[in-house]
Amino acid sequence: MKIFEPERGESLRMYSLRVLRENIITTEFEPGVMLYEKEIATALNVSRSPVREALAELSQFQLIEILPQRGSRVALIDMDLVNEAVFFRTTMEVAIVKLTCTMASEKDLSDLEEILKLQEFYLQNFSKDKFMELDNQFHYSLFKICNKLQCYNMVSKMGAHFDRIRNLSLHVVKDLKLVQDHRDIFHAIKDRDPKKAEEMIRKHLSRIQLDEKEIRKTYPQYFKN
Amino acid sequence: MKIFEPERGESLRMYSLRVLRENIITTEFEPGVMLYEKEIATALNVSRSPVREALAELSQFQLIEILPQRGSRVALIDMDLVNEAVFFRTTMEVAIVKLTCTMASEKDLSDLEEILKLQEFYLQNFSKDKFMELDNQFHYSLFKICNKLQCYNMVSKMGAHFDRIRNLSLHVVKDLKLVQDHRDIFHAIKDRDPKKAEEMIRKHLSRIQLDEKEIRKTYPQYFKN
DNA sequence: GTCAACTAGTATACTAGTATAATAATTTTA
DNA sequence: TAAAATTATTATACTAGTATACTAGTTGAC
Secondary structure, three states: OOOOOOOOOOOHHHHHHHHHHHHHHOOOOOOOOEEOHHHHHHHHOOOHHHHHHHHHHHHHOOOEEEEOOOEEEEOOEOHHHHHHHHHHHHHHHHHHHHHHHHHOOHHHHHHHHHHHHHHHHHHHOOOHHHHHHHHHHHHHHHHHHOOOHHHHHHHHHHHHHHHHHHHHOOOOOOHHHHHHHHHHHHHHHHOOOHHHHHHHHHHHHOOOOOOHHHHHHHOHHHEOO | OOOOOOOOOOOHHHHHHHHHHHHHHOOOOOOOOEEOHHHHHHHHOOOHHHHHHHHHHHHHOOOEEEEOOOEEEEOOEOHHHHHHHHHHHHHHHHHHHHHHHHHOOHHHHHHHHHHHHHHHHHHHOOOHHHHHHHHHHHHHHHHHHOOOHHHHHHHHHHHHHHHHHHHHOOOOOOHHHHHHHHHHHHHHHHOOOHHHHHHHHHHHHOOOOOOHHHHHHHOHHHEOO
16 A cells, blocks of 8 residues: 655545545555555554545545445446546537637637647656646646536546556557647637537547556456456 | 434435435525534434535535535535536536437337336326426436446536525426427437437426526525625 | 354444634733 | 734544444254
């Protein structure tokens, strides 16, 4: 189990949640293993309640399966659920990017371009963390422009399912392509061209590459069915 | 505060959640009022923890605002959020109903028709509760057919925002129209006609009638902005 | 041998008490 | 007098202990 320090001002509940989620999506906690409140609480040096609450939150999105009075199990990888998460994200982002074409102000456009430029900078400077942060920020901005942040939250939370299997994947998409996609999406929005924007965001999201077959061969016990 | 009995086999956490949600969406708990763990726990004859966990869950979807160390406030009606909920539901249901056109089996179609017939029966027999239950069941079935139940869960949870303001609305849609809409949607699915299905579900969902102006006049203090 | 009833073991679900932090009330100070 | 500092109040955030319920293993009836 990977343990971080609690951040300043962070509640123990949020701290527990952050640690658990991170351990799950990196498969540091292997799919299917049992987790016990007490053990985790001891490891994090907190009491059982914050851990319990964090587990309850994760179970809402089926990352954790709570067996009443018995313990919690890290959910097995359920490809139906992974596909549902992809469907969910695609459906929402397509709708959002179309809306963006009509709702984006000049300021919004220049903010987006700023993110793109920064991303290109960090791409050349091989700062993977910063690059990924900006990637998320680009998508976040699209929802923000349309005033649909609650939708963004849900997309993020469901995303954990494909984030987890993506971390096991062998073939990763070249970052260069992702930035180019963002540029294409940006230009479609700038041109107020919803058809093109939809096409581009679909192309972008279809790069979520999940090497299911290979992963199944190596870790068959990780899968639900 | 309206209090029900806990159902057999229901955890106290779920019980608290059910009671709180019901009181919020019926505006029995008025938008903006403070809620205190202790008071609610006493009223429900449970301890603070199950109530605390229920409040935490409701805060996830912004029905409750938690003020750290000070208490919880029933969220004011936020029309941006209500509109986001409508957008969210429409976006998802349009995508789902299109999928249904290709994915529904003969069995699925006959199950849907069964629901329609029951609904028509209860419409004539003026059983409002049963009617609404079947209304929900119809929409649930569409998600179920496509194997997208997690999406359904999210749509339901966000739906609380418009359910609440709808309960304050004066003009209610005639049930007869809703059943006819369901029939139209059903036929579009049966004909495997996604265009028509989209058109019909949009028409159906656009009936969500929110008399914002009149409600604002009577209860200006209920609104966020 | 099989199945049901019973028992032991264990981890949660819930209860209750304490520490902490946010706010309000009060006092101090300039 | 008004702003700053202090104190009091209060409700949560967290801790820790107990009751409950689930599982597995054993016993016993047939």
